[in-house]
Amino acid sequence: MTLYRLLLLLLVAAVLGALAVHLLRGDTGYVLIQRGDLAIETTLVNAVFLLLASLALLYVAVWLLRWPLRLWRSGARRGARRRFLDGMIALVAGRPNRAGQQLLKATKLPTLKLPALIAAHAAAHARGDRVEETRLLDQLTEAPETHDLATELRARNELLDGRAGAAIEMLVPLAQASRLSPMGARWLIEALAARKRAREALAYLPRIRQSQQLPPDELARFVSRVLVAALEQTTDAINLHALWADLNRDEKRIAEVAIAYAKRSVQLNLVGQAAQEIEATLKHGWSPALVLAYGALPPDAKVAPRLKTAEGWLEAHANDAALLLTLGRLSRQEHAWIKAEDYLRRAIALGAAADAWEELGRCYAEQGDAERAAKALANALAVQHGEAPASLIAKHSVDDLLAPLPMAEERDDMGIPRLPR
Numbered sequence: 001m002t003l004y005r006l007l008l009l010l011l012v013a014a015v016l017g018a019l020a021v022h023l024l025r026g027d028t029g030y031v032l033i034q035r036g037d038l039a040i041e042t043t044l045v046n047a048v049f050l051l052l053a054s055l056a057l058l059y060v061a062v063w064l065l066r067w068p069l070r071l072w073r074s075g076a077r078r079g080a081r082r083r084f085l086d087g088m089i090a091l092v093a094g095r096p097n098r099a100g101q102q103l104l105k106a107t108k109l110p111t112l113k114l115p116a117l118i119a120a121h122a123a124a125h126a127r128g129d130r131v132e133e134t135r136l137l138d139q140l141t142e143a144p145e146t147h148d149l150a151t152e153l154r155a156r157n158e159l160l161d162g163r164a165g166a167a168i169e170m171l172v173p174l175a176q177a178s179r180l181s182p183m184g185a186r187w188l189i190e191a192l193a194a195r196k197r198a199r200e201a202l203a204y205l206p207r208i209r210q211s212q213q214l215p216p217d218e219l220a221r222f223v224s225r226v227l228v229a230a231l232e233q234t235t236d237a238i239n240l241h242a243l244w245a246d247l248n249r250d251e252k253r254i255a256e257v258a259i260a261y262a263k264r265s266v267q268l269n270l271v272g273q274a275a276q277e278i279e280a281t282l283k284h285g286w287s288p289a290l291v292l293a294y295g296a297l298p299p300d301a302k303v304a305p306r307l308k309t310a311e312g313w314l315e316a317h318a319n320d321a322a323l324l325l326t327l328g329r330l331s332r333q334e335h336a337w338i339k340a341e342d343y344l345r346r347a348i349a350l351g352a353a354a355d356a357w358e359e360l361g362r363c364y365a366e367q368g369d370a371e372r373a374a375k376a377l378a379n380a381l382a383v384q385h386g387e388a389p390a391s392l393i394a395k396h397s398v399d400d401l402l403a404p405l406p407m408a409e410e411r412d413d414m415g416i417p418r419l420p421r
Helices: 002-024 044-092 096-106 110-126 130-142 144-160 164-176 182-194 198-211 216-232 237-246 255-267 271-284 288-296 307-311 321-333 337-349 354-366 370-384
Strands: 031-035 038-042
Touching (some): 038 044, 044 096, 130 144, 144 164, 216 237, 255 288, 288 307, 288 321, 321 337, 337 354, 354 370
16 A cells, blocks of 8 residues: 555656646746845746755654654553453453453553453453442443443343342343343343343343354253243233243243243143143153153143053153153052052163152052051162162062163154164
C-alpha cells in the first residue's frame, strides 16, 4: 500500500508539473514581496519552489521534534500489548492475581482498555473479589459498547449470591429489547427456574440451542434440567397437561423429562397418564431409569395391571436388571409371589443388588415369612455397605438365591438373537 501511494503521488506531481509548464509557456512570472525598505523580487516558479521547500523543511523539523514522543508512545503501546498478553496467559493458566495486575496496567492503552477491563473482571471473578468486580463493572457500564455486557455480568453475580429476583429485573429489559446475549439468556433461565418460574424460561431455550455455547452432552443435560424443573413446578393437572402438550416430540422422549412428568402426575393422582407416557417413551428408546420409574408407580384400581405390559419387554431385554427388578415389584403388587421371587432372583444375579434384596424382603414380609424377610433386608443393608450378602434359600424352590443362573437369550425387534453383553 505504501508503494502504491508513492507512485500515485509521483504521478500527481508529474501531472501538476506538466500543467504548470503548459500554463506558463516560457513566461516564468514575476513576484515582488516588499515590506518597508526590504524588497524581494523573483520569478513565480522560484517562489513556488521556495514555498514548497520551506514547507518540506518545516515538516522535517516538526517530525524530528516529535520523534522522541512517538518513540515513547510506541514503547508504551508495545508494553501495554505485552501486559495484555501476559494477563490473558495468566488468566487461562489459573493465576487470577497476576492476571488482574497485568490487565489493569494494559488498560492504559486506549485501544486495549475495554478488552483489558473485560478480562480483568474475569480475573476478579475467578478469585472471588466482588469489590473489584463491582468497580470494573462500573467502568464497563460507562462505555456504550460494554453496557449490556456489564448488566448481564451484574445479573450473574446477583444470581450467584442467591438474589434471582434482582437478576431477572436486570435481564428481562434486555430480552424485551432483543439485546440479550446467549450467555445472558442462560442466566435468565437459571434465575427464572430458581424463582419457580421455569415454564417462562422455556421460551429462551431456542437461544441456547442456536448459540451452540454448550457441548452437545452438556446442552442435553441443561435442557433436561430446565424441563424437569418446569414439570415439577406445575401447580395443577391443567397446567401439567398444557405444559406437556407444548413440549415437542424429542423433549418428551428424554428419559428424565418423562420421569418428572410421571412423578408429578402421580402427585396429582394421574397414575394412568403417567404409565401411558412412560410406555410411549420406552417404545422410542430403552432407558433403565425409565423402567424403574414405571415399576415405582403406585397401583391404581382405575388402571389395568402393568405386569403384562412389562413382561412384553422381556423378549428384547431379558437380561436387563432394571426390567427384572420392575417385574419383581409389579408381581409383588399383584401377589404373584412365585413370579416375584424368580424375577428378583434374576435381578440379583445381574447386579440389582440392594434394591432387589429390599424388594425381596417386602415380598416375603407380605407373605408373612418374617424370617426370610429379615434375612433379605439384612442382605440389602450388607450390600449397601459393600459387604457380601448371606446365603438365603428361596421360599418357592429349594435353590439358593445366590446360586448362578443361566442368562436368557435376548432378541432384537426383528427377532434376531443379540450377542451377550
